[in-house]
Amino acid sequence: MTEPRTPVARLTGGTASLGGRPVLRGVDLTVHPGEVVALLGANGSGKSTLVRTLVGLVPLTGGTIELFGTPFARFRDWSRIGYVPQRTTAAAGVPASVREVVASGLLDGRRLFGPGREGRAAVDAALDAVGMRDRARDGIAHLSGGQQQRVLIARALARRPDLLIMDEPMAGVDLRSQEVLAGTLRGQQEQGRAVLLVLHELGPLEPLIDRAVVLREGCVCHDGPPPRAVGQHALPGHDHVHPHDDHTAHHAGMGLLS
Template identity: 70%
Template sequence: MSQPVTAAGDVPVVRLGDAHAALGTRPVLRGIDLTVARGEVVALLGANGSGKSTAVRSLVGQVPLTSGTVELFGTPLRRFGDWGRVGYVPQRSTAASGVPATVREVVTSGRLSRSRLRPLTGRDRAAVDRAIEQVGLADRARDSVARLSGGQHQRVLIARALAAGPELLIMDEPLAGVDLASQQVLADVLREQVAAGASALVVLHELGPLETLIDRSVLLRDGVVEHVYDRTESAAVVHDPTCHPHDAAPAPTTGLLT
């Protein structure tokens, strides 16, 4: 599968090369090649079970590859340690915790990757405040996350990722099961981050309010890359009711990949 051409010396912030992975004995990734260039927003699309979440979890070391390579900012994952450059937003359903914590405490935990075990400074606290404000929860900062709605909880996870000031955002289905207001907050936040030079890899079932931000969409099917769409094609994929999954430009008829 072809990958975007980058300028000489411009190392992709994400590179998966011939990536294979399994969950237990079940193969999930079957030779994925994927890159994200600096300043690029890439959507990872596909049906449930296609390997989307496994692909992004392999990037943060949660799912080891059985073969192939993972690089972040040009460094093999096994040697990568600068996690303050990466903001990871897991699926909300997998991020729930029984430990009581306030919004500020959860978001502050995202800043620890920058603090390197030193006490938090005024600059760190200001970054936490800004992240909370970016997602519209400044008035809930002292509230327990257990009291938040699903959409608000998702905003907290996004703020936690933003707190470190990352250069790369990796988001696993951030729009799933959240209200339209929270979806728009995510779109606004991502737009602001990209304008500041950040890159993003976002797992989605539909482009929704992120549509205008997506540079490429990568469609997975059964653990392989089936098609890569550029910005123009990505929009067509979710709007063209004549597209069929087996055509040259496979697509659902409703904007959902099912």
């Protein structure tokens, strides 16, 4: 684990563009060890782009990133970061079992448990964490969307990361999977892992959130405790799209291209 006072992730003055269009405009974000941070904002506000810069999928055009106290250009210990992108339907076409998909999280060229005891234990623990151990032999194509999402989270957990980044993990999933994912997040929190979540609204995760960072048009407009009594609607940038409505959730997920 990282030193107590060293942030697991720090973005300073971050700017980024997509297709020549500015998306992030001088964003500052710090995530501390053991902290659960929700990244909120309207569609197009830059939430997904921000987390994608942290894992190297979108280059910064300005500003700096440090991961576990190391400048981004010199950071190599990627096994300390688990990343769950927005769920797609691509997993349904993969001819692999649940266990194989989760085990693939160990084979990234940077850290390799291998097929031995440690690797099997890591996969089993990750499947237990998301309540999918009993489906380990099933094909990923035979699972519901919510179950597929749980498997993708297990794939990230298998590497036992110190920082877990999840992009819209609740979008378009059933209530049962939402409850399981909330329990999974609670378990990560209890183990002292940091979690950064892109969310449309806090929902069942609200009791677990330490801090809410709200983006509006690529800028941070709120960074502090999430509102408890008045709910997500009071936060700047809320666009009144609700993931608990299946049709709206689908379009909200598809629209989160930033």
